[in-house]
Amino acid sequence: NAGVTQTPKFQVLKTGQSMTLQCAQDMNHEYMSWYRQDPGMGLRLIHYSVGAGITDQGEVPNGYNVSRSTTEDFPLRLLSAAPSQTSVYFCASSYSIAPGQLNYGYTFGSGTRLTVV
């Protein structure tokens, strides 16, 4: 059982470049999300999805795009990378029994460490 798989693990981009961070889960989870983790700050929500075809913005969405064409995949696109986007990015998923209820918490991927120079 792979859980949540993120690729790549490390990436260096030049300012202005674009790229896609990949996230896939094999647990048939309805809910998927992207967080960034920066030193001294808690995990901050970028975008989330409650099911295929449905996405919404989180706390820090600017400069990022997402789509959810299947239950399994939830890619995060950086449109034009900036040094402020240097961070560790985590994809997380969850299965909710009742709408709006996080019964089991999140399953996180192992992260992508992104550096923008």
Add this chain to the structure above:
Amino acid sequence: EDQVTQSPEALRLQEGESSSLNCSYTVSGLRGLFWYRQDPGKGPEFLFTLYSAGEEKEKERLKATLTKKESFLHITAPKPEDSATYLCAVQDLLSGGYQKVTFGTGTKLQVIP
């Protein structure tokens, strides 16, 4: 605005020396409080969910408790393998759904043999 404050920022314990980590929170209404463990270079690993004041959950040497304003993660007779950063997070009942989860910055625990 929801807030989560964890203390201390860092804690160093001798093996076998029990202690507690604190998570104080402010939310409009609490749907759930979560504890995670994060090892260096890895994603957070889910430990517990607590839903209401007075609730307790246990897992091996860890015990989580919840009051109306804070949660404690008690570590009994810790071992070096308990060394990690422990994250607390809260889900706000009134935000409209499970997208509103606020994380604290964590307590970095080091257990010395």
